[in-house]
Amino acid sequence: MDGIVFWITGFSGAGKTTVGKLLYERLKAQKPAVVFLDGDILRQVFGNDLGYTQEDRLKSAERNARMSHLLASQGIDVICCTISMYEQVRRWNRKHNRNYIEVYLKVPLQVLRQRNQKNLYIEAEDELAGIGVTAEEPRCPDIEIINDGTVMPEEIAGQILKKAGLLSWK
Secondary structure (H helix, E strand, C coil), rough: CCEEEEEEEECCCCCCCHHHHHHHHHHHHHCCCEEEEEEEHHHHHCCCCCCHHHHHHHHHHHHHHHHHHHHCCCCEEEEEEECCCCHHHHHHHHHHCCEEEEEEEEEHHHHHHHCCCHHHHHHCHHHHEEEECHHHHHHHHCCCEEECCCCHHHHHHHHHHHHHHCCCCC
């Protein structure tokens, strides 16, 4: 049986990693075959051979999608937290993953600038997806959450589990 691919996307600072780690912890407590993949870490794993041009960003997103699919096809649940703002990658995911849940953490730009966890919104804003770099926001995610600080990350993880039919999992 194929695993579930939880594709958590949003702009830098949207809370993808925080929510993904919480989701991972909750799933891992119940199932041994769960992995957590983070876009920044995957860049390192693949050798940091790509830059941040549109072409390189797309190639990185495609790698993340194919890695997630490979693991899911072996019965492993995958939580992949990545910006990957390309409709063609999300279409590929839906086509190739039987159990796919796309989560879009949408955050107002003002909130992203306030969070500014990696100083990107001060030092490199013109290079950020959705600001200086064209990005395609998800058209029809399975779950879209406005993550402006009014919903706790634990609640978001619970909403994702509910969508996956795993609500009873604590």
